[in-house]
Amino acid sequence: MIKAILIFNNHGKPRLIRFYQYFAEDMQQQIIRETFHLVSKRDDNVCNFLEGGSLIGGSDYKLIYRHYATLYFVFCVDSSESELGILDLIQVFVETLDKCFENVCELDLIFHMDKVHYILQEVVMGGMVLETNMNEIVAQVELQNRMEKSEGGLSTAPARAVSAVKNMNLPEIPRNINIGDINIKVPSLSPF
């Protein structure tokens, strides 16, 4: 079982956290800090395993991590997972990110945490490895993205809001307002 997946940068700023066991928010932050502390002081040419100690779970758990450019990918796993297998999995995950974002870099993770989560959800589910075949993962992610697009996505949400208003039988409003063109800010009015 995987107990937690943490991605943070060289300064310890979290980019994605995914706990498969409940920890309160402050505890989560503490775990991130301690993990960063442990991982960051290690050279790049030492092994990728760390005994987590008292951090999460105890002696049965290990931290398995990889360091890519500015980011650390840390998996906290118990003894039922193969150490080398998890290292491979991290690689698969990162390669998948690379495919989905086209030359992934830290900025992609910063601005699209939600999308990274969705990709991760196709790799690991509830702490168990769901899929290791990259093509399959990418295919599922893309199908879902396409579905989101067909619904108009979240970015076009305001347009959807307008269409909801239309359903109230109000005068027609053009649906595809280009948001970029409007640079007047209507003063806030009380919502109904």
Added chain:
Amino acid sequence: MALKIVKGSIDRMFDKNLQDLVRGIRNHKEDEAKYISTCIDEIKQELKQDNIAVKANAVCKLTYLQMLGYDVSWAAFNIVEVMSSSKFTYKRIGYLAASQCFHEGTDVIMLTTNQIRKDLSSPHQYDTGVALTGLSCFVTPDLARDLANDIMTLMSHTKPYIRKKAVLIMYKVFLKYPESLRPAFPRLKEKLEDPDPGVQSAAVNVICELARRNPKNYLSLAPLFFKLMTSSTNNWVLIKIIKLFGALTPLEPRLGKKMIEPLTNLIHSTSAMSLLYECVNTVIAVLISLSSGMPNHSASIQLCVQKLRILIEDSDQNLKYLGLLAMSKILKTHPKSVQSHKDLILQCLDDKDESIRLRALDLLYGMVSKKNLMEIVKKLMLHVDKAEGTTYRDELLTKIIDICSQSNYQYITNFEWYISILVELTRLEGTRHGHLIASQMLDVAIRVKAIRGFAVAQMATLLDNAHLLTGNTQHNGICEVLYAAAWICGEFSEHLEDPMQTLEAMLRPKVATLPGHIQAVYVQNAAKLFATVLRKHEGETDSHAVQETSQLLIDRLPLFVQSANLEVQERASCILQLVKYIQKLQQKKVEVAEEVTALFAGELNPVAPKAQKKVPVPEGLDLDAWINKPPSESESEDEKPKAVFAKEEPKHSRSRHTEVDEKELAKRREARKQEQANNPFYIKASPSSQKVYDAPGVEHIPVVQIDLSVPLKVPGMPMSDQYLKLEEERRQKEKAERKKKEKKKKREKRGKERKADSGPESEEDITPAHQVDIVTEEMPENALPSDDDDKDPNDPHKALDIDLDKPLADSEKLPVRTHRPEVLKSPAEDRVNESIPQETKKRSSKEKKEKKKGKEKDRKRSKEEKKKKKHKEVEEELLESHPEEAVQSEETKEAATPPTSAEEETTPLSAAAADMSSAAAPESEPDEPKDAEPEDTKSSKHKKKKQKKEKEEKEKKKKKRHHHHHHHHHHHSDAGGDDSVQNGTVEEEEPLPPMSNYSLLAENSYIKMMKEDADQVYDIQGNHQDESKVVVSVIFENKSDSFLKSMEFNVLDSLNSKLQRPEGAGAHDSLTVPFQLPPGISNEARFVFSVQSIVMPQKLKGTLTFIVKSDESSTHEKLDFKLHFTCTSYLITTPCYSDAYAKLLESGDLKGSSLRLERIKMPFHHLLARICFHHHFSVVERIDSCASMYSRSIQGHHVCLLVKTSDQTVSIDAKCDEPSLLGNVLDEIKQTFSKC
């Protein structure tokens, strides 16, 4: 007015999305917290709006803030709202947020059950997928129980994508709801051979997780796994299986034997390091399990060790690490084969990587022998000196102690050396492990009697040089050592050369800076030393030394009397008084040494850890029983302690003790010994130590011949290295002597016997430097040999220790949602209900709270809060003033609604099980609750049949039914959440008659089909404005004793309504029902219809064909049915706020119609609830006996109702933008109430 709304929504366009939020945070590096708090305020505003897109955006941002450590649980309800959006985009956001911040304590989770169930059975695989993923993160015992059956159905889904997710999540379900394991296991097992590799892998994954904790239950799967192992090419699956075998082999050695060969083949053939490594690991596990029975696997061991050596020598640090890790496993059973690689392991100790050094240290633990212990420890001591960073140094320290103390100091040949090592370790700065060293010192000094003299000398030096240890800080962990030193010096003071000096060292003013517990030991042991000094100088004519000592104590002790530490203070003041008294006696030339020594007579024996725990409780002893009568409260408490104190005072007085003459003392001792001998709870001293009572019994302790070549009196600390040299010399000498002897022997018995150890000396040959008698730790007599102490009673896996090979019993079924919430009432059941009211009450009150919470949030959302509240209060008053009326009307109206129904709905499963036995023969057959479905008229003739049938099955199904009630209750509360005000106006105190959405579709002697009113409607807006989709749930129940399979569902499409068939299928092809039905089982399938116009009700003819398979024969059967789509079923419950509602009515676009219902006897709120439930309306506003209601069709038609009641007459004025739709809806409402 309209413009205002438009402006409001345009304003919303400028809401921040996630990217804007992230950018903003990055631009506000200095005042991040402040910026985020304004963002949270904005988000709160956004969440108050009722536009789902805005909400979803807000929730998405919250998910990001949660990552930064902000608690977002306050938005849990909004997350649920977003989760229940019909659009995938929002649903996904909602589920993501939920999976990040929901946990078992999140109360709104209770509201999600129905939503998740709907998503699970959604026709879109990604809706299902998203729900499964989310659920896997926040599944609770309740959710697991309620959804287990739905998930199990999904395990046979047509899409592998869903199957594999469903399989994986089952593990979580098992953990939360262990009862589901047995019923679900056959299907899980089936999935091991699923055609899709992903599903197969998931099944292997789940079973491996299960088997890891309780391997014995999965032994029977071994052949299947063996087959998979030899056939699979997926390394992931192989690794998992091989790991699983590693867990199984210890239980079944025959399995291990069989495994060796394929595993060795894999080791030779695979190129994947991960697989190779796991194979080696499992071979090791196999070999360990075989080691007792079959010793002849040296070839395999060699292979493993050889492969591991390759790994360790690899330049890849990861492989090196793992190689060492696996090596340590071999070490346990085959230390010899590892020991030959000592060079490699010692080399790893110098590795730059700490993880690797730690692993190498682990290995060292198993590699020491009598021969090399000193050498290895010497090397480690060097590392201790070199080590940077306290963590690694502490690790080294503990390892040294572990290595030396392992298996009862088995490998230590020279304890003087060991004490020196311990003393050297005290020089470590900043270590946390002072207490560890201290406990070792104590342990060795107490248990190795021969070493006491040496130990005491060393400890005295330590005490003398205490300033070196405590120099820097007080919280320095190393000062713990002084605790041990002081105690050893005091307890074994007879070995001290110069007790005066030590005493002086222990009473230095600096001691007062030590931690309290150490000071206390100092004070106590100073007294012991004092006794020794007294005894030593007794009889001497010149008592100068003694008086000096007394004076020293009297001078120095006041410092401790002032200590803030209670323990120190108490002991110091006691001893101070004692010394003062002794000084007086001394001046009178009274000999007191004997009496003072008697204070500290007796020896402490080491007691095994957990010894106390292992004392068996003798028969007839009840530890919980009161020994005395429990004190009554009324007893005056300030009197009692006084009496006790007065009574016991003489016993406490120490001065009297010293006066007792020796005879008396001896007598008492004898008596006490006798008493102890008869007392089973007293931990007896070993026979040898009993003699200590005849103090001074020093001559009984074997005195070691201390090698005087060791410079004991070296100022400062001893050097352990010297021992190493000495030891080597000694061994050489011994060896030479032995050789001489052997030569002699050989000459004598040449050829007769050949000793194997002519080469390097073997373990047995090394004799300890001096014979040590290691006192074993004491255990109580007939202690229980139990290892239970280590098991965690809270381990969730304990509950999963379930025998899976037993055939399934009838009672073992997953709770299934059945179709009709009929309520049974029998005297027997009533009694049961009375016996379980507490639990149910708790539950229902909890749910009530839940509802209230939901309501509160809703209320907040609306600006009309106060107004509504007023309404509610009015309503409450109204209801309170007519409680009788309410009850009466209920009784007359519906026998089917016993007052307990609300409670029963929430009866938990366990209680329901109790019901099963007591309510076997219900006496009265209750009426069916009248369903307000138009279909019911048609099916009424079926109903009677069904009732009979149900009567027969009552016992069997009761469990399920209760469960069902539970769901329905959830359903209501869900609706309460979704529909804002709708249920808010319904008084909770009054039980609502149970309502069901299910109606009989058709049935014959084999099968019964129940249709759920199409309450779940998907409207695909956007491109298909004019075409909508309706989902129909149909429950299939097998009524026969035969197996039903190959069920095919077909409907004759009309122009307007069409059954959705998979792509590529013809317009008249039938759909395969995705499951089979064993006897007595029911299951639910969903079918999607596309509908063009919704203004008219629709009727579709259909057929279900299936094969009935019994033991003898199989026949093809069919069942015709008619699907009725009412106009109601196209309506979606949509909340609407009163001002928007008013605007809508003002707009003038709606056309009106009206309806009058006569002789309606039900209370008004029941009437409203029925309209809400059966016709998908929500209450907008209610004032006394008048209410406005709103609903919207899937194509966006607004339907507004104004319901008024007076004197059993209900008039409904309705408005809608589509008159024919309105007409039909009103007809349907009329029908609903005509049946009441």
